[in-house]
Amino acid sequence: MDISVDFSGIKLKNPVVGASGTFGYGLTYEKFFDLSLIGGFCTKGLSLQSRAGNPIPRICETPSGMLNAIGLQNVGLDKFTSKKMPKLRKIDTAVIANFFGETVEEYTELAAKLDAIDGVHGLEMNISCPNVEKGGAAFGTDIKTTEAVVKACRSVVKNKPLIVKLSPNVTDISEFARVCEASGADGLSVINTLVGMVIDITKRKPVLANGAGGLSGPAIRPVAVRMVWQCYKAVKIPIFGIGGIASARDVVEFIMAGATAVQVGTMNFVSPGIIPQLAEELPELLRRLGADSVTELVGAAHRD
């Protein structure tokens, strides 16, 4: 069965993609499987300069999930271009460059530069970052800032699909989805992590050095499915469903909620071979559900 999908012009062999920040620059997983087996992956969030990231501890396990406050540690655009891209170009899989900035200018500069890199198939803007110009609240939780930053990137990205990764920490995600679509986004990634905190009761302070962190993993799946459902109702552009995917059933759940393809994050840590495994299991599950392709099931749970 052909399970390939077209995500706003990005050809994915199969709809299972590695989520940003959990898949390194792809190469980390080469020791587990052949990267050409997977639909694609999103790079660790890239910034103009390399970043050291947050102090430690950075992670903490939670019921059916984990918190992270990695602080967007990354090699920076130059090293990504010179060290990682030459290797990635040789691999037949979709490379989606996830990126972020602290000002609209940083976003725009990065977007323009990534748009020019040969072998990058798509751009994924992470707008869950603190906006330093506006007092540090995340870009992605303010509708006006979201509009401004997406429009600015849109105006410079000419060659590749521009995907916006939405924050779930908002009252009404469909409002953000609509504004992104209206501002020229080619697709959405739904969702990034929920903000959470765990306290070490013996130390009387948060476990993470950063205080709060991002909650991911199966625990958040129901929230993510609901948000994909809402976004699908709100917009026409394709959606990456993300949040706690751990089985082929979960992949189909997101697709039926309205996702064109999905990204797997936290579960890569538990089962590093999970993405090719899900891709392999998918055709049989689709057959059992009476479907001939992924595409026909996109949004299937919305029909009556």
Add this chain to the structure above:
Amino acid sequence: MDISVDFSGIKLKNPVVGASGTFGYGLTYEKFFDLSLIGGFCTKGLSLQSRAGNPIPRICETPSGMLNAIGLQNVGLDKFTSKKMPKLRKIDTAVIANFFGETVEEYTELAAKLDAIDGVHGLEMNISCPNVEKGGAAFGTDIKTTEAVVKACRSVVKNKPLIVKLSPNVTDISEFARVCEASGADGLSVINTLVGMVIDITKRKPVLANGAGGLSGPAIRPVAVRMVWQCYKAVKIPIFGIGGIASARDVVEFIMAGATAVQVGTMNFVSPGIIPQLAEELPELLRRLGADSVTELVGAAHRD
């Protein structure tokens, strides 16, 4: 050790209270333990008229949590007053009446009537309800409606503490906490359920008849702790910490985040005796942590 706390004038023998909608009208738990052992409980959400609730299925298990869409089924104010209160008055525990309406008038009428009922120790307003006058979005996700409904109830509640139960499905919960405090709330309950969805992939539709439902249980605990932390920073009124509490450690975690007392919800279903058990375990844990009372640990994780 004395683990009693004063929650805005409600005397709680211990800081562990049953959460609304998981504790019936208290009496359901009499077969498991003596209700006078627990700090108190919040009733199932009450409305002016009795309510049949939502069609079925209404519940669905999720990783470390569950979804519910009970639809606020309840016996209605009159039956609560005539059938439940006479029994509850005989029990030495705090009875907190949780209530909701679909219009500001309904809220106000209920608040006034509950305020007059002998044996009710406090009122907990659930503002996560759809506002029928404003197109059905929840009261508690709009700052202006929150302000209006809290002010309206405040003006009629003269005798008992008025607690507002906040929705977590908002961008910035501290903004809501502040507006409630400014509108005269005596305390906050943080948090109600997160909105989530599970899809039945064989039926190609949401598992719950209602579509979406409220996510509760240990899965949401890190989100709840973070929100209690934010509210504690924002206001001076006491806070009930709620969300996924399953152990004495979790109780202390919420207290250190800023809760004066806690409510246990979903875990009552798994361990119907959990509330008295946690109350019993708490003194020993406090001792191990070097504390002599609950009160001295409230907000302890905020100090440096």
Add this chain to the structure above:
Amino acid sequence: MQCAVISNRPLTEGFFHLSLAPEEPMGAITPGQFVMIRCCDFTDPLLRRPMSVADFEPDGSRFGLIVQTAGRGTGMLSHLVEGDRLDVIGPFGQGYNVPQEAKSVMIVAGGTGVAPFMTLAPTLAAGGKNVHVLLGARTKGHLLMEERFLHAGAQVHVATEDGSKGFDGLVTELMGKQLDHMDEPPDLALACGPAGMMRAVATLAEHSNIPCQVSLENSMACGFGACLGCVAHVRGEERYVTVCRKGPVFDSREVEI
């Protein structure tokens, strides 16, 4: 309530019988009541699983369950061995209620639906009632407790979906045929099995004007009336009843199945 596992005996493929000894004796049990079982100490799977009490000692010192491996929780139960401990609460709910006057009783059981009848059928037969047990399964190898019902003096009729034994078809089709062929219809029908089967049994019984009690298997979060998650719709009214407390056994005309 902690229970010690006395034995875990495989029945047919995918089914097993767990025998449990509560550390403190349980309250009195009526067949059709159920217990809620905690399958793991952690939070996934989070909720307890409802299981009908099958066989039991009248003094509450031991009881058995017939379990089908359906998913994660029952999968864990299948691995229990003698000496393991299990956290159980109950018994909960209302069981079958057979009036003295009922002289002949038809029991219809599918899959693990035989559980409540393991004790009830022998009791009824011993009490001088005429007991017909209709057993359904997918295939011959999956039939449960046929011997036990025969020994108890019941008349046993078997239906298999693949025709490998007895009537070739659904147990509800067999029930229809039985009702047609019987000289006198039974005074009461009792049924336990999947929802679709309960619906068919109820319809047949109502057509023949036989009082009928069915057991419902709605999803449950608590099992004791606190969550209002398990409810069934009351027929002809805008009202719900808790299956865990007012059921799981209902008069078939009382609720929508």
Add this chain to the structure above:
Amino acid sequence: MQCAVISNRPLTEGFFHLSLAPEEPMGAITPGQFVMIRCCDFTDPLLRRPMSVADFEPDGSRFGLIVQTAGRGTGMLSHLVEGDRLDVIGPFGQGYNVPQEAKSVMIVAGGTGVAPFMTLAPTLAAGGKNVHVLLGARTKGHLLMEERFLHAGAQVHVATEDGSKGFDGLVTELMGKQLDHMDEPPDLALACGPAGMMRAVATLAEHSNIPCQVSLENSMACGFGACLGCVAHVRGEERYVTVCRKGPVFDSREVEI
């Protein structure tokens, strides 16, 4: 990688030795490397647990772990019995690196920190090196692998916090005393144990100008370099290294402990 449990042997209270046979042979192992273990099939606890490889067959057909019951995951491991299967990935990370020139090596191990030295100490001793093993435990009954190190020809020095055997105090105090009393300081110190102990060992070694390798036990989500959660701060630089990939064994001067 699925492994079959060959045995689960209790050591002292709260500690046990798991022997595992991978279904396909593992890659080559260097002492100090670790594996990541999935303790349950469900999502709570979610993450794998890191465990140092203790003893192992050079051909990768079998390896052992020394586990301390610390919480939920290790609690589940403690219940494994022969024939159970366990999902393991690895080996990961960089182990100890003992240069040919080092003639005398001081090993400092606390608790399960003995694990990497179960194979390494005998190898070093067999290679003609002078090996001192300093073992620390809370009390006599908790000492692990003393016999094994003696048999291997190492000089074993014991410290217990309650003075029930050997030196009365922390193993790092014992290390200080040893360094003071030795005619010639060792060429290399190797340590494994809790973070506080690693810090103390590193400080002592540095004061005596002895190269020192420590193993860090930072929390890990993946174990193979993908999450960037386990990092350690590089000394004197605004930069972090992954403990799982560049470690867990580091030169003590390289990272902040």
